Amino acid sequence: LTSHPLWADIRKVTKEQMHYASLGVGEGAWQLFAEEGDMKMYRREEELNGLVIDPLKACHIVKGVTGREMCHYFFSPQYRKDWETTLEQMTVVEKISDDALIFHQVHKRIWPTAQRDALFWSHMTHITDPNDHDAHDIWAVVNNSTQLPKFPTKNGKCVRVTLTVCLYCQTLITPPKDGTAVSRDDITCKITYCSVVNPGGWVPASALRAVYKREYPKFLKRFTAYVLSQTKNEPILF
Numbered sequence: 001l002t003s004h005p006l007w008a009d010i011r012k013v014t015k016e017q018m019h020y021a022s023l024g025v026g027e028g029a030w031q032l033f034a035e036e037g038d039m040k041m042y043r044r045e046e047e048l049n050g051l052v053i054d055p056l057k058a059c060h061i062v063k064g065v066t067g068r069e070m071c072h073y074f075f076s077p078q079y080r081k082d083w084e085t086t087l088e089q090m091t092v093v094e095k096i097s098d099d100a101l102i103f104h105q106v107h108k109r110i111w112p113t114a115q116r117d118a119l120f121w122s123h124m125t126h127i128t129d130p131n132d133h134d135a136h137d138i139w140a141v142v143n144n145s146t147q148l149p150k151f152p153t154k155n156g157k158c159v160r161v162t163l164t165v166c167l168y169c170q171t172l173i174t175p176p177k178d179g180t181a182v183s184r185d186d187i188t189c190k191i192t193y194c195s196v197v198n199p200g201g202w203v204p205a206s207a208l209r210a211v212y213k214r215e216y217p218k219f220l221k222r223f224t225a226y227v228l229s230q231t232k233n234e235p236i237l238f
């Protein structure tokens with residue numbers, strides 16, 4: 001229902017985050033901190049009240065899948081346990097619409113930090129890329145922290161993180177010369193993954209940056225490999 005109280009916020013943040021993701025790493029002082037093949041991970045070192053909240057921007061190119069397929073597997077709750085290794089618990093708290101859900105997630109305790117949980121709305125959407133002549137849609141998923149009385153921040157068990165995440169996917173197609181149907185060999189997905197996570201409680205900067213350096217490349221590699229394996233023998237979802 002577009003009359004849901006959160007829709008105005010969902011539309012506004014989604015628009016902002018998709019614009020921010022579309023800028024790539026040209027804007028702002030991004031520091032390359034991890035590189036593996038076509039995956040490049042950048043961060044900006046930022047602290048808020050002594051808490052490390054380094055914004056992260058990862059750019060990756062994956063052959064053989066579409067942006068819609070990437071976003072489908074990132075958004076849909078039924079697959080998350082298969083690729084999110086740091087999850088201990090995941091609940092769909094509310095279904096706002098077919099493409100907007102509210103999740104509560106408890107993440108595994110990562111030494112030396114205390115256990116964390118997150119409460120966020122997640123929205124999957126697509127836009128026709130204004131300056132892309134193939135006129136293939138850009139698909140994106142935006143996850144943004146929210147608050148609900150049923151999930152108080154102070155719950156004695158976990159430290160509540162706040163996060164804003166955007167998975168932004170462009171599909172590039174090179175139609176075969178001989179006019180045969182487009183196959184998975186002819187499609188490439190250009191991914192920009194942006195995330196800002198406020199850990200919610202104090203973690204030593206060096207420890208948190210070490211966790212980021214280990215967890216983010218692992219997460220993006222595992223997630224993209226998962227989507228490739230899930231879609232390999234499936235018809236292409238454009």
Ligand SMILES: O=S(=O)(CCO)c1ccc(-c2ccc(C3CCCC3)c([C@H]3C[C@H]3c3ccccn3)c2)cc1
Pocket residue numbers: 084086105107110113116118143161163165195197198199203211212215216219
């Ligand atoms: O893209 S999503 O929406 C996918 C749905 O799950 C997403 C991604 C990342 C997080 C998350 C939550 C907590 C932490 C930290 C903060 C202090 C201690 C734990 C981190 C940091 C540690 C980094 C990290 C990166 C990737 C995966 C897990 N861990 C990340 C949550 C959601």
